[in-house]
Amino acid sequence: MSQIPRARNLWFVGLTFVLALIASIYPLEPENRWLRPQFVCLLVIYWTFYLPERFGMGWACLVGLVQDFVSGFWLGQTAMGFLLVSYLCLLSYSRFRNYVWWQQAGWVFVLVGFQQLTVNWVNHLNGRSAEGLLFLLPAFTSALLWPPLCAWLSRCCRRYRIANH
Amino acid sequence: MLTLILVHSYTNWLDPVSTRVGSLAKPFYWVTNIPQRMSEWGNDTFTTRNQLLAENKSLRKEVLVLQGKLQTMASLGAENVRLRQLLNSADMVDTNVLVAELVGVSPDPLVHTVVVNKGANHGVYEGQPLLDATGLMGQVIQVMPNYCRVLLITDSTHALPVQINRNGVRAIADGVGTLYELHLRHVSNTTDIREGDLLVSSGLGGRFPVGYPVATVTSVLRDPGQSFASVIARPKAQLNRSRHVLLVFGEKPVLP
Numbered sequence: 482m483s484q485i486p487r488a489r490n491l492w493f494v495g496l497t498f499v500l501a502l503i504a505s506i507y508p509l510e511p512e513n514r515w516l517r518p519q520f521v522c523l524l525v526i527y528w529t530f531y532l533p534e535r536f537g538m539g540w541a542c543l544v545g546l547v548q549d550f551v552s553g554f555w556l557g558q559t560a561m562g563f564l565l566v567s568y569l570c571l572l573s574y575s576r577f578r579n580y581v582w583w584q585q586a587g588w589v590f591v592l593v594g595f596q597q598l599t600v601n602w603v604n605h606l607n608g609r610s611a612e613g614l615l616f617l618l619p620a621f622t623s624a625l626l627w628p629p630l631c632a633w634l635s636r637c638c639r640r641y642r643i644a645n646h
Numbered sequence: 647m648l649t650l651i652l653v654h655s656y657t658n659w660l661d662p663v664s665t666r667v668g669s670l671a672k673p674f675y676w677v678t679n680i681p682q683r684m685s686e687w688g689n690d691t692f693t694t695r696n697q698l699l700a701e702n703k704s705l706r707k708e709v710l711v712l713q714g715k716l717q718t719m720a721s722l723g724a725e726n727v728r729l730r731q732l733l734n735s736a737d738m739v740d741t742n743v744l745v746a747e748l749v750g751v752s753p754d755p756l757v758h759t760v761v762v763n764k765g766a767n768h769g770v771y772e773g774q775p776l777l778d779a780t781g782l783m784g785q786v787i788q789v790m791p792n793y794c795r796v797l798l799i800t801d802s803t804h805a806l807p808v809q810i811n812r813n814g815v816r817a818i819a820d821g822v823g824t825l826y827e828l829h830l831r832h833v834s835n836t837t838d839i840r841e842g843d844l845l846v847s848s849g850l851g852g853r854f855p856v857g858y859p860v861a862t863v864t865s866v867l868r869d870p871g872q873s874f875a876s877v878i879a880r881p882k883a884q885l886n887r888s889r890h891v892l893l894v895f896g897e898k899p900v901l902p
Contacts, residue, residue: 506671506753507678511825511886514755542647551671552753553761553788553795556660557650564647600754603651608803609756609823 490641494536497524497634498544506552515615518623521548522596525563526589527634529570530577532643541567558603562596569595582628590624661788668790675750675761675793682889742895744768746776748888749793756823758801758885760784764893765792773853775894781859781882782806782847783891798885799860800825808860809848813838816848817877819860825885828861830877835868837875845879855896 501520509517525544528536545560552559569592570577577588594617601616637643654660693701750761764770766789774786776796784798799806802823808830809816815837819828833839843863849856861879868875 503674503677506674506750508751509753511755514753517753547670550664550667551674553668553671553759554754554757555651556654556664557647561647561651604754604756606651606655609801611756 490643493637493641493643494528502548502551515618516622517619518626519593519596519619522563522566522593523623523627523630525566526570526592527631529567530574533571533574537571538564538567555603558600562599565599566592566596586624586627589627590620593620593623665790668788672793679749744893744895746891746893748891758798760796760798761793762796762891763793765790765794767791770794770893775854777858777892777894778883778888780884782854783883783885785853800828800881800885806854806860807848807850808845810839811844811846815839819845819879826880828879828881830879833875833877835870835875839863839866839877841866855894
């Protein structure tokens with residue numbers, strides 16, 4: 482059995498999360514806020530699929546808590562969503578790597594949809610509700626962003642020799 | 647994780663934690679503010695002399711007009727104090743204000759909060775009202791050392807006691823989750839309220855000072871079949887566009 486190749490240059494993972502956090506709180510017009518892709522969730526999905534040995538549910542939970550602190554949400558709101566997403570990713574990562582780009586985008590839509598569902602549920606607890614299925618719009622734009630994001634990150638991973646691509 | 651959410655939402659045990667760790671969000675807001683600061687610097691540095699002269703002239707005119715209006719304010723204020731003494735009611739408290747700047751907004755479209763660059767180190771306290779040049783904007787909900795988070799009046803969990811400027815009729819203005827609408831709850835069909843009425847804060851509840859403009863009534867629908875009239879008002883504050891805001895120092899509210 483071959484050894485798991487050691488992942489190096491993990492600072493790059495941290496850098497991508499910092500950039501994603503900045504993009505997720507960048508001020509947008511109120512009409513456009515529903516169209517913002519869930520950058521941090523996309524990165525959690527990406528790193529869990531491509532570095533499942535290093536990036537597990539604990540790290541996903543921590544990243545979620547950091548996003549909660551930075552964005553001013555209730556503590557645990559995003560973290561709970563990321564735990565669910567990370568769990569689903571860990572269950573399905575070997576299948577996912579064999580999918581074609583549009584199949585991957587569809588699966589990403591479902592995963593980000595789950596995260597949006599938990600966030601919407603917590604908002605309901607607070608008395609705020611989204612109309613109809615509007616809360617799934619960020620999942621849709623995230624799925625559209627997935628193929629180019631995946632291609633770019635794979636190139637960076639190959640360059641920095643981060644994971645076994 | 648579920649326990650954490652429920653504890654944070656229904657108790658205030660985690661407030662010290664979220665205050666301390668919330669400071670770590672400051673560098674992120676500083677970075678997202680960079681384009682705005684660069685465009686302001688560009689506007690200031692690359693204007694022509696003629697533009698500056700014209701702006702100077704119009705600002706001087708505006709100051710003159712406002713000073714003229716202030717002259718009558720002094721006598722009105724004195725008359726107000728005399729009338730209140732006649733009625734044996736409490737004196738109006740002088741208000742101090744602190745100028746602040748908006749540095750961030752909540753990324754979630756359902757949550758109407760903004761981040762302002764003044765915090766506990768500048769004397770900001772929880773429950774403090776926030777205004778802009780045209781009206782009331784909201785109240786401070788979370789105070790960090792160097793910045794604070796403000797809940798806007800249009801958030802769907804916020805309600806504000808108001809009164810109609812024309813006749814003093816009191817109502818509660820509820821936020822509904824859009825930036826351009828407030829709904830007045832439980833206004834009976836026979837209440838004297840019309841389109842175009844100015845709503846000001848009534849000061850009841852001790853949170854917001856009296857007399858600050860809140861909204862203008864845009865529609866009044868009286869349906870005899872409904873128990874209450876449906877009144878919609880548009881906030882006067884530029885909730886979407888204001889960058890410079892004022893934090894008002896009144897009496898600190900007594901928190902439970």
